[in-house]
Amino acid sequence: MRKLDLSVHVAGIPLRNPVMTASGTFGYGEEFAAYVDLEKIGAIVTKGLSLKAKAGNPMPRIVETPGGMLNAIGLQNVGIETFIREKVPFLRKIATPVIVNFFGNTVEEYAALAERLDAIPEVAGIEVNISCPNVKHGGIVFGTDPKSAYSVVKAVRETTIKPLIVKLSPNVTDIVEMACACAEADADALSLINTITGMAIDLKTRRPALANVTGGLSGPAIKPVALRMVWQVSRAVKLPIIGIGGITTATDVLEFLLAGATAVQVGTANFMSPAASQQIVEDLEKYLRDNGIKDVKELIGALRV
């Protein structure tokens, strides 16, 4: 029997299979090493980095909601230099592509981060998180304004030849418009969706359940929204898409591929089971085998509408 082909290419990065782990839900990889064979998954996307270390938001930072969870971690991270010094050596040892997620408060910060990452050979690709307020332009969120998104992606593009993925926010009227702006700025791929802004309240204390008041909704609850956006964008834009949002099983992955994603990221599911990503890869392989599908790429965009 011919070997199954699970491999895909995203933004020029060759992946042994389409299942990556989502930024912020898999730490810097090593936290999960005891539970997952890191060499079995497609790629690791690391926790969002900024130029300087960031303390993050006060606690409580997470709360469970029906079929999902809200988080307001506040982008706590060790900062890019510590990452390079302390986290990259571990990641160097594994043969799985590492995609580095990052964010800034200004276009210049984004560009500076990209430039720094461009020099790190262990970085297979970069994922730009544009769901952050643009401090120079009165706090308007880069990810909800096509012009801001264009300018930040353009600036990043000019500083790096690394594969450049832009991660889109779902908190917009028109996701296609955002996707087009990023395509015009020469992104190599798009990943979507980031979390949907939500809120929870603790009736006993009459306070918001999160110290930050609002937070980002993730998990199975948002899957229908993610799938819709992936489908909309895949029909409108030529770039490869990484589907994200509520993926917990191989079936979910297959649905995202049918909707037009070339690869996916597993986020909140890592909390439900730390072995989720590997399990999904195994189940995906089993599905292909059971259904006589030789190459996972046959399924990309194969939705019959």
Next chain:
Amino acid sequence: MRKLDLSVHVAGIPLRNPVMTASGTFGYGEEFAAYVDLEKIGAIVTKGLSLKAKAGNPMPRIVETPGGMLNAIGLQNVGIETFIREKVPFLRKIATPVIVNFFGNTVEEYAALAERLDAIPEVAGIEVNISCPNVKHGGIVFGTDPKSAYSVVKAVRETTIKPLIVKLSPNVTDIVEMACACAEADADALSLINTITGMAIDLKTRRPALANVTGGLSGPAIKPVALRMVWQVSRAVKLPIIGIGGITTATDVLEFLLAGATAVQVGTANFMSPAASQQIVEDLEKYLRDNGIKDVKELIGALRV
């Protein structure tokens, strides 16, 4: 012991309690009469009406999703004249305010519906569903464009003195901007949220799970998004707010009140249990009693941030 006061006023409509049923989830009231004491709930909001009867979308029209469901009913309804002839006589018999939800394809259709409803004494208030494409303006959705929303609400306002509630769509970058447009057009109250656009796929058939491809996500899954939007709008706009989205328990109702809602609507929960709305009212009363709260209005906007 003084009697508990559960009553609220919304848009000038006196309600015995803040718990209404949401449009499209409670039919025309009579479908639920065998399971709920209709005189125990705050108000009934009827299935969205159009000028002429509407056949709706092909099936399948609904699909369950994690913690929620998608629907693409396609606004099937009997049309306003049949409603007045066949549904109002039943509603006349019960002493619960009836709020009529409706929609049109053009500003003129909205105005014509409002004018017709203005003449019906049994109609305690009208709820304008602006989540519909504006056929005259290239299909842009009234509910996602502040200018279109303004024009449709203004036109309705000019034809009726009935309490006028505008129901907002969550599929926007900035819900506050939409709320402000409706306030400027002299709406009496805002209800939010309508469903979030989503999609599901049936892996076996490789087809969308809904014949319409996309549908509206409702149920507990969307509660965090609804709560966030209610909170945002309540801080920015003076109008009373009717909170909608994933409400299944009295605790949920209390959270929406704390976030700034004056009343709420129960939607998908009616499918989980047809007696949900009445149960919620009873539990709400019990909560107030157990916590020594004499008047439910004390809780409106009482979130401690």
Next chain:
Amino acid sequence: MQFKSMVVSNQEVSPGYYRIRLTAPRAILEAKPGQFAMVRVRDGVDPLLRRPFGIFDVGSFTPEYPDAPRQYYFDILYKVVGKGTSILSALHFKDYVDVLGPLGTGFTPGGTGEENILVGGGFGLAPLYFLAKELVKTTPLKVFIGGRRKEDVLCVTEFEQLGIDTYVATDDGTLGSRGLVTEVLEQHLCREGGKRVVLACGPEPMLKAVARLCENYGIRCQVSLEAAMACGVGACLGCVTKGHGHSENTPSYRCVCKEGPVFDSTELLWEEL
């Protein structure tokens, strides 16, 4: 009605098929064959919606403790296909579920002198058995059962115990004749004459074939349909099927939960289902 219901028993009757007995108020005895119940299999939001199941039987018994009042029940015959039914299959004696029902229309069997021909497949046998139990006292009756394999052919013993002529067909010939149940049915229809009514419940392709057959033979035919459901009471308009409409372009959607699940086959726009 809506009621909390206790599991009395829950047994696998054929591989993958279970029969569950649930307590109910006395009024359950008035359920008509073809009606169904919507079951909330557990608390919480997963699964969110109730699951519809045809009523397979109703009855009563006296629990074995002193002065026990008579206890009424109904049975469901179900196949484990997904989340809801597998949760159901794991329930034990004394677990509770929430039930809404009986809902929908029932079958309208033939009048005096008419023979009732029941045709079913899989768990479609559930309402047909309930129907047969009621009809067998008064009218001539035959049952045609189809299934993929032997394991999918349910209730043969039950029907035979009622003394009803039972014809079985399986795709692979592991039980009864090999082939489709409609082939066996057609042989029967063309061999014998007389006034008769066909009452069918099973997978849609089977119903379609049965409806076509009946049309050809000019026999009245009722079918019980399935659809994804949310409310079960005609309010959400989620469960519709296509009926013959007022105009050709505008199909008239009919609620399976309220106007059905049993329809006269001529009411339906079969070519578009």
Next chain:
Amino acid sequence: MQFKSMVVSNQEVSPGYYRIRLTAPRAILEAKPGQFAMVRVRDGVDPLLRRPFGIFDVGSFTPEYPDAPRQYYFDILYKVVGKGTSILSALHFKDYVDVLGPLGTGFTPGGTGEENILVGGGFGLAPLYFLAKELVKTTPLKVFIGGRRKEDVLCVTEFEQLGIDTYVATDDGTLGSRGLVTEVLEQHLCREGGKRVVLACGPEPMLKAVARLCENYGIRCQVSLEAAMACGVGACLGCVTKGHGHSENTPSYRCVCKEGPVFDSTELLWEEL
């Protein structure tokens, strides 16, 4: 490690408090007192996240069937407070859960010659009992237990069976002295001298009071904290608490799941918790 675990037993030990025994691989014997496990109480998305519980005991037994291999287990002592714990309380022998653990740091008790003073309340007694069982063989030990009412005071018999001096205080005086456990502790601390270490687990206000007391008396103190958790392995940064930071304006957030749940009380910014 992550493993499927079978329920061996699950009993209410005091009103609202349960003790559940779960099978585990042999390596569970290496769990340190103060470590915890994250339990997925059932399949599906409701509840979505695992629930953290301190390890109360570990051990092994031989099942009663021929040639049964030795079976290892761990116990959890839990209070029913919400959805997850009530689902847990409804589990029976032979039900399954998914377990992740042991996780986190454990207590670092005093060295030779030091007395270990354990202070706890509610289910905070769980890790303390596990700790006491290990320590009692080698070191002098005392236990102080606080609770609102008698029912909230757990494990007194267990501690006494280990032969450990046990001091109890309840808010309403229904068991032991009336008042806060820290009052009884303070009396003890000022009455007696010697080198000692306080190891505490319980509600945050209690821990705060204990930490302040120990600071006043110059006694080393370790506390086991609680926090809402998602991953349990230090990846999501959801479970943080405030530790003393590098600068005054930027608190240094510490992961309760990985750097804790046991912290030296001096590491924490108590005034901001």
